[in-house]
Amino acid sequence: MLHATARSIALVFCLSPAVAWGQSETTTISHGVSAFGELKYPPDFPHFDYVNPDAPKGGEMSFRGVGASRTFDSLNPFILAGEPAQGLERIHDTLMARALDEPDAVYGLLAESVEYPADRGWVIFTLRPDAQFSDGHPVTAEDVVFTIETLKSEGSPLYRIQLEDVTGAEALSERRVRIDFRDGAATRDLPMEVAQVAILPAHYYGDVDFARSTLDPPVGSGPYEIADVRPGRSITYCRTPDYWGAEVPVNVGKDNFDCLRYEYFADHTAAFEALKAGEYLLHEEYFSAQWATGYDFPALNRGWVKQVELPDQRPSGAQGFYMNMRRAKLQDVRVRQAIAALFNFEWTNQTLFYGLYERTDSFWENSALEATGIPEGRELEILEEFRGRLPPEIFTEPPVSPPEGSLSQIDRSSVRRAGALLDEAGWKVGEDGLRRNDAGDVLRIEFVSDSPSFERVVLPYVDNLRRVGIDARYVQVDPAQMEERQKTFDYDITGARLVSTLTPSTELRTFFGSQSADQPGTYNLSGISDPVVDALIARAVQADNREGMVAAVHALDRVLRSKHLWVPNWYKGTHWLAYWDVFDRPETKPPYDRGVDFWWLDDEKYEAMERGGLLR
Template sequence: MSFGIWAHMGRKLHTAGLAASVSLIATLAAAEPQHGIAMYGDPALPPDFAHLPYANPDAPTGGAMVTNTVGSYDSLNPFITKGTSFWQLRFLMGESLMARSLDEPFSLYGLLAESIETADDRSWVEFTLRPEARFSDGSPVTVEDVIWSYETLGTVGHPRYAGFYAKVDTIEQTGDRSVRFTFNVEDRELALLAGLRPILQKAQWEGIDFAESGIDNIPIVSSPYVITDFEPNRFIEFTRNEDYWAEDVVPFVNGLYNLDTLRIEFFGDEVAAFEAFKVGEINSNREFNVVRWDSQYNFDLIESGEFVKSVLPHSRPSGMTGFVMNTRTDQFDDIRVRDAMMHAFNFEFINDTITGGAQPRITSYFSNSPLAMQDGPATGRVLEFLEPFADSIPQDAITGYALPVSDRSERNRAGIAAALSLMEEAGYTIQDGVMADEDGTPFTFEILLQSNSTENTAIIDIYTESLTRLGITPTITLVDGAQYKERTDVYDFDMTYYRRGLSLSPGNEQYLYWGSDSVDTTGGRNLMGVESEAIDAMINRLLTSESQDDFLAATRAMDRLLTSGRYVIPIYQWNISRIAHDADLKFPDTMPIFGDWPGWQPDVWWFEEG
């Protein structure tokens, strides 16, 4: 780590002293330690809760879960930008001060921290560590580790951590086991986010460049599982730590982490991954293709009952899945062109062809939830929030917007006609069979896809056929996972596949997804390149709302802006999860509202021969 970074960290770090003492005395009456915290009101579970409502405290330990994934990896440090790590690693390796319940929109309960206290206005938050907290090597988790982790992740870690750190004014050690964060902005969610960063062992990284680590330096954490074997691009194996510090100490983990072994197998394509499941090399498979679920799950292990199919409900938002248009490019900086691309995308025909019409379409970023924009014109607080930006946002963000719907025929005459009209408004006409501008320059663009995504390739093949009716011939570029990450990190694409999962408690991560400040961040998540004063204002409103009504209105207004902005061509939503698995792999009957979400599988599962 450079001297400049350490100097920056030093400016924020203050040890307990006169200033801290004065601050503590001045606010002591306004706060007291609690076992948990909620965004609004109180957490649902009382201080003496025994276990999470969706966990089985009587689950036996033992057994293994082997899952598959399509892709590759060259890093086992999921907390930095360098390299490609498996997405699930940060959930399996990162233990934080507080832990999130999947049965409440945004409530946290103590994990590494035994208590949390915060000011009424949430301008600061303080955590007290559990004396039992230990890293996997047996060393204690200290306040020094906590401060080092926040400073390091906030300065040289993955960009997902930088936004929070920029809003921290000071981090102070206020006691042997206590640490306080004071914030420099009004943002009620920060008190909760402060409890959700992974805590790493400072001593491990002495003399090592954290930002450049990868395979050779596996982060030491306090999690219940440790990596015990791996082979790059082939597999990663985790083993349950028999000396896991939180067992019989922390109510939150009672009934969790029952499996002895977790193994993730990597494959080059979906066909190979599915074949491995069919012969039992994999014993849990999450299925996204409904046609395959209905027609190809008739192999011997299913027929014999050794494997079973489970359909699982959830109540979380659809999020956005589809094909994102990069507004940084000349092709897609015009909303009329983006609108034309959406009319040309014949979803109903594609859905019939790929899934037999079985998958409903995503209708907005928060569809399938109470946070979704409502049909028709904006009213009430939603309208009040949008009106100051009426001159700079799409008109139908206020009057009402809905996605184009085709007649399900391959030709999609109405959609193509609408697309032609929109392209003409944007200055393009068909000249000698080719869509071109007034100078005769053809309109074309590149669609960047990962080579192992067969379903996305099939969808794009149908889409490009539709585009030929507009005189548009895009270039389809297939690259491997490493090349794909390298290009999307610097936004080197015109259109690409896009997936953004959203929760019932949207917060600061919204700035990362579509905030103006993240547009130029290398490796950032604002792939669409949106810069909107109105969207920024809605994010700020939902972060500073003191009532659930205002929070709901701000989120619905933001949903209107994102959807009417025509940044992503939506495809399917999954309002259920489909998992086929070994019949001896069990999960509780009670499903949390978030359903199949990080924190549920493998966390609440167990192995029991039946």
């Protein structure tokens, strides 16, 4: 970082990070910001390293639309009501944009610079003079103020939690906006959090009810506009004419397609058949059986469709069956341990998944943030502060990992262990073979899912639970019901995958924080509400260097695993992609993204397949 006196700020303002002396404090002015200060890219960088700056523009990319309900009924992703369409982030620009080869850095998009003091207690963004919305209105500081205030008061709980430490937003001029943060807040990541919020047009929402779910295409400032909406079937985005930000460095080599189309299907089978028929062009596979056995069809065998596996260096996500501890029957940790012991991953992986997965045991699997071994060093120092409120084995044993099963569906040692835990917890087997407590209540556990393909995984698990006297059931609901039940936490156990970043921040509050435990629409699926967890989240978010952050996340991971709030599933550290061979892509893939937004259409290949009648 370069420094300059106040008199020379005007000369270096847009060229390099600078230190400016205001009336009472020193501030940093920069083209970007990261959690721990260091930036890979200099002020005059022309583009990110992982793009092709000369990528041709044109053509269409098409995907399978995904979502909790496998459909959509809203174009407003900022409120709790409705199921928003996929891809809506493409119509809204943010103040700054992520670099996908750095763990936590953002660089100017709508904003040409950012200013903040050493304690990051506030931040000032200076907007680019040419930034504008799709209807020609300029993006101003008032739009930023409107966005922050509206999302804090009327946005979904996810936005309210994300912005809860924002105490005010003020337009200092038409292009400069100041955002203040709560005294005592963990401010390390707050400038980046605010910088990545989509900025909404105040003038548009003067006539449109922000809190209403709608299918009317909204005004945005991003590279694409909504061109066609077919509710429940498809949504198409096409390039914004004369998009203002095409030459901004964070956008160079990106968004190379004229249009992007998301096709929705009733289920995975229908979607895969559509891919094979050329109805859409790119598909990410999430089912191991399909990946292992389904990719044997004429278009692939003739080389028209490519099947590739791309490395993914992000945390793989905490996929598992989350147990709803809001339910009295699941509040005893021994009951949760018994339930978890009866999921036989080894048999499931070998029998159903063709051995393609690894067992998940950490909430930060596939990353350096995973806790391992006996706690030591800085992690141990952090845990020592809470020793009286933690199980003693946290300090003497490796972090909790799932018990290892066998290649037989019924692992007898797991059955015995689960039975002993339930006996100890007061759930005794009656004459009818069912477990009851002293009040005579049956231990009934219901798995809820909207995925037909998940049935083959859950039903053997349900059988194992029944063997120890649990009245276990699998209930399949339609996607709309599933969406509502997850929003309102109306389940005993549900499957999900929670994904955090390499620099975990406020998302931890929505996953595990007490303030989200009873907030409908958050991702606190287990209902965990624990002051030690809250303190460790704060420690991770407040860390002023990466070493301290990693130690805090290790401690948090270790404590969360000791709570037995989930049944860990499986992971893979790669993307499974299949696509029609009409694209080209940069030589370098960004390590923290699958990189599809930087691909482009190969006109010759596309036209050849179109002439051959291969694409629809």
